[in-house]
Amino acid sequence: MLHAFVGGPFEWTGFDDPLDHDQIAALTPAPARPPATVLAPDADDEPLFAALATDGRLSYAELSAVAGWSESRAARRVETLRAAGLLYFDLEIANEQLGHPVDALLWLGVAPSAIAHVGEALARPPETAYTAVLTGPANLVVAVICRDTAHLYRFLTETVGSLPVHTLDTSTVLRRVKQAGSLMDGDRLTDPEPPPVRRT
Structure with missing residues (x-):
C-alpha cells in the first residue's frame, strides 16, 4: 500500500443513522499530548x-x-x-448484523494522473470502508459494504462508472472467517481469547 484515502484509523460511515458532529465530539477523547x-x-x-x-x-x-x-x-x-501515533483503537463490527451483508473488493486500474481524483472520489461514499493506492496493474483497491447485490450493482455502475477507470475487477466476499483481528462464526464476531498473564 502506498497511500490510504479511507480505512484503518479512519471510520466507516455507512450506517443509515450516523452520529452527528455533536455526538461524535461528545464521544471523542481529548487529544493526548504528544x-x-x-x-x-x-x-x-x-x-x-x-x-x-x-x-x-x-x-x-x-x-x-x-x-x-x-x-x-x-x-x-x-x-x-x-x-505518539503508535497505538490506535479500531472497532470491528459484524456488518451482516447491521443490515450490510454484501462485501466486495474492487481492484481498479487508473491512469497515474487520475489516481488522486478517483481515490478521493471513492473514499467519500458511505459504502466505502477502505480505499488505498497499490502498485501493479490494479493500482487502487476499494472495499465496499452494501445492503444487497442490487446496491453493489448500483455502486459499480453509477459511482465507479462515472469515474475515469480503465479496468475493474470485483471480488465479492462469499464467506468471512476473519476480519482484521476477530474470527467470525457465521455472521457473528467470536469472543477473543484472553491474553496470557505475564509472570514476573
Whole structure:
C-alpha cells in the first residue's frame, strides 16, 4: 500500500443513522499530548500490544496484569503510545448484523494522473470502508459494504462508472472467517481469547 484515502484509523460511515458532529465530539477523547521526544515501542510494550490486539476492551487493571506493571503505569503507557501515533483503537463490527451483508473488493486500474481524483472520489461514499493506492496493474483497491447485490450493482455502475477507470475487477466476499483481528462464526464476531498473564 502506498497511500490510504479511507480505512484503518479512519471510520466507516455507512450506517443509515450516523452520529452527528455533536455526538461524535461528545464521544471523542481529548487529544493526548504528544511526547516531547520521538518515541519507539520497546520490548516491554510487546505484551501490551499483544493483549490489546487480542481484545482492545481490556481495562488498565487487566493490562497491568498482562504486562506485569502497575495499573497507573499501564494507563500512562497506553496514553503515551496513543499520543505518539503508535497505538490506535479500531472497532470491528459484524456488518451482516447491521443490515450490510454484501462485501466486495474492487481492484481498479487508473491512469497515474487520475489516481488522486478517483481515490478521493471513492473514499467519500458511505459504502466505502477502505480505499488505498497499490502498485501493479490494479493500482487502487476499494472495499465496499452494501445492503444487497442490487446496491453493489448500483455502486459499480453509477459511482465507479462515472469515474475515469480503465479496468475493474470485483471480488465479492462469499464467506468471512476473519476480519482484521476477530474470527467470525457465521455472521457473528467470536469472543477473543484472553491474553496470557505475564509472570514476573
